[in-house]
Amino acid sequence: MKLKKMLYAGTFDPITSGHLDIIKRAAELADVLVVGVLTNSSKRCHFTLEERLEMIDIAVAGIDGVVVDSFGGLLADYAKDNNVDAVVRGLRATMDFEYELQMAQMNARLTGGEAETLFLMTDPKYSFVSSSLIKEVFFLGGEIKGLVPDEVYDYMCLHRKETK
Amino acid sequence: MKLKKMLYAGTFDPITSGHLDIIKRAAELADVLVVGVLTNSSKRCHFTLEERLEMIDIAVAGIDGVVVDSFGGLLADYAKDNNVDAVVRGLRATMDFEYELQMAQMNARLTGGEAETLFLMTDPKYSFVSSSLIKEVFFLGGEIKGLVPDEVYDYMCLHRKETK
Amino acid sequence: MKLKKMLYAGTFDPITSGHLDIIKRAAELADVLVVGVLTNSSKRCHFTLEERLEMIDIAVAGIDGVVVDSFGGLLADYAKDNNVDAVVRGLRATMDFEYELQMAQMNARLTGGEAETLFLMTDPKYSFVSSSLIKEVFFLGGEIKGLVPDEVYDYMCLHRKETK
């Protein structure tokens, strides 16, 4: 058997319905899908690492073969240290594509080709969804129901005061 | 085990070094990789189906788990009839991307989501290689050694008179 | 009142659910929306002009303010001769965008700025739909229900033998 462990990494600030769609589809392809939360991204996050992990946990509950983890340092190092066979990424649009191409080529180099990067196309109905746009809309009082998993929506509403 | 059979489809007129790179990497991901030659593409081919199959056979000899086949009709039908778990595609550039996105979404619809489309980034050193450019250069007397697998290069030189 | 008459032109070979979505939204913006079928496009059409007009007629039945017409020659000339205030176009993706930009600038020049070009974004759920892809799938036996208006789907199935 060849594709045992895949990694889906990001800041997930917060996890969106688009992320969850990729997770469900990627979990069909490998025995284990690690959802890996980056702890040292240059992006400043709104939610704490604990909140982001908590939201992912409630979103992926019930999907077989999904493991949630967090890590700092290089994605390529994490992949090598944990026998990751492939890194999975969602592609939305041309701008994603250029950046993703650059990262995939750098990671191929850093892992010596051991970890392949696989891209899945985002479902068109989530093509306009991003964590940053969701946060902007949410904190200005706009309705985001359906753009994040339902349980994450409840979590965000409940924690709105504390997290703001 | 989840990712058993993958399909890499195209006209392969002729198979290039870029195609072979994708085949080698995809063969690492699944138990069986079917290289499927399209027989009813709207693209007019220079090489006959037999020639294209012959060139693929000599190029993939020695790569474990690769099977060569040909088919007409819809890729989605072939995928469903043959229990294909995922279709693999190489991505080179923005223009590829738009077209590939469209095809991936149509195929997701036609297979009822049974066959996922996986994208691998083309190695940058083959980013300018396409079958049509190779043919144009070759038949105007330009040097294409290295842009197609070596055995395919020899085949093309040998068959130049007959195929022209 | 300023935006009286708009034009939505194309070959509509056949009209798709994406076209119909633009027609419905554009009809909300002007008093009259002319759906104009091009008779001398360089694109070779599968359906005759009569068939294309018939399919549009059944698709737009019941939408207020929509008129169906056909014309040859320059779109800019038709726009000037018929007091068209604006031309409406649907945008799907980057490749559309480049071409549409070119046409909009040429038409601005040819109409002396009298007819503005307005762009509406295609609904993401139709972003992978094009007339040519629909024809390819349909004539290879694939399911296209939902990608064209229901009445157009019935029409295509009924006329399949005759039109092939």
Added chain:
Amino acid sequence: MKLKKMLYAGTFDPITSGHLDIIKRAAELADVLVVGVLTNSSKRCHFTLEERLEMIDIAVAGIDGVVVDSFGGLLADYAKDNNVDAVVRGLRATMDFEYELQMAQMNARLTGGEAETLFLMTDPKYSFVSSSLIKEVFFLGGEIKGLVPDEVYDYMCLHRKETK
């Protein structure tokens, strides 16, 4: 009558000749065009809200049907609260396009489809003009005459000391 009120929103820091071109063309399409200055954009502005409003006022003086306003919160909320029929946006290039597509789809969702987003292509002669590039050039002593409306140019020169 259908297209009564349109909204053209931005930070206008400062208003450029490209903005003014869109305003003039959009004012031809609706009875009222609201130029809406965003007060809570994440972009840090060089000019104060008062200065930006003042520059817009002198630039749009004499164009019929143009109203200048400012607002915080979600554009979608402003559009719904003020019976805006359509939001107008200028498109310059591919990078604009991706972002604009995302915003248009989010706004369609937030307004329940009540406010359509209309795109106008930027005149090619202003395709390289942006507020941020103009500020960079201006404050390094470069000549920007013609890239902003003449009255805005005079205003900027006069207020250079105070605003720096």
Added chain:
Amino acid sequence: MKLKKMLYAGTFDPITSGHLDIIKRAAELADVLVVGVLTNSSKRCHFTLEERLEMIDIAVAGIDGVVVDSFGGLLADYAKDNNVDAVVRGLRATMDFEYELQMAQMNARLTGGEAETLFLMTDPKYSFVSSSLIKEVFFLGGEIKGLVPDEVYDYMCLHRKETK
């Protein structure tokens, strides 16, 4: 002295104002600029080779250092055989860019790096001008004055009957 001879190649069917702008600017950079008309392009031309050469001759009359030539075969072979130091190309838009990147990399390979490819950005006021769009508009009776050099415009009007 380093940049002695440059090549600007194309079908020029017909030469446009955008082409002429590139020719004038490129002629400033090298001692000799060869305008090279391709005789075996896969594109079907409307004008004969003689007509295309004639139009270029009248358009470039009076620009120092410009030589007009035609050639078949590979551009890379022509460049090597004629001691061309660099090939110049005009860039209009993203779609141009992808294709041009592919050709530049193939030509770098075929000339062994002897002929560099230099790109100049098209003047924005010609960004929507292409030979094929000009022909389409012209033969449908649209006004193209200004989009081709004035002498070429006169030539096209005079030869309209014969060339149609």
Added chain:
Amino acid sequence: MKLKKMLYAGTFDPITSGHLDIIKRAAELADVLVVGVLTNSSKRCHFTLEERLEMIDIAVAGIDGVVVDSFGGLLADYAKDNNVDAVVRGLRATMDFEYELQMAQMNARLTGGEAETLFLMTDPKYSFVSSSLIKEVFFLGGEIKGLVPDEVYDYMCLHRKETK
């Protein structure tokens, strides 16, 4: 002789193998190639101006006709003050392209057309290399040998403690 002095400007934080490739190829085209380090870029640099100049000096040692300089203010002013005939830029991908187009058009305007902007395509093997990605990988302990010139690599390793 026409192309005497060219300028290649940037922050070079640090100079990469991709930069060096452009420098070598550009030095073949003009008598003098000025590598100009920007001192007032809005980008915050990791390395000091002195360090960046030092790394460029060791990287370009031995390439004929290359001069290293630094400047503040507008690139267009530097070009005019120093009789620069052309500015050279490397192009990697679509996103570069849009930004570069904007800058080239602004600079054409600011120099009154005196300094042309020439673009060279980045070698595909450096297409994923950027200073910012190199820094991110390097300071997280990833291997960047080959992505920067060898002497720059040694310099970075030696100065790692001090610069961090």
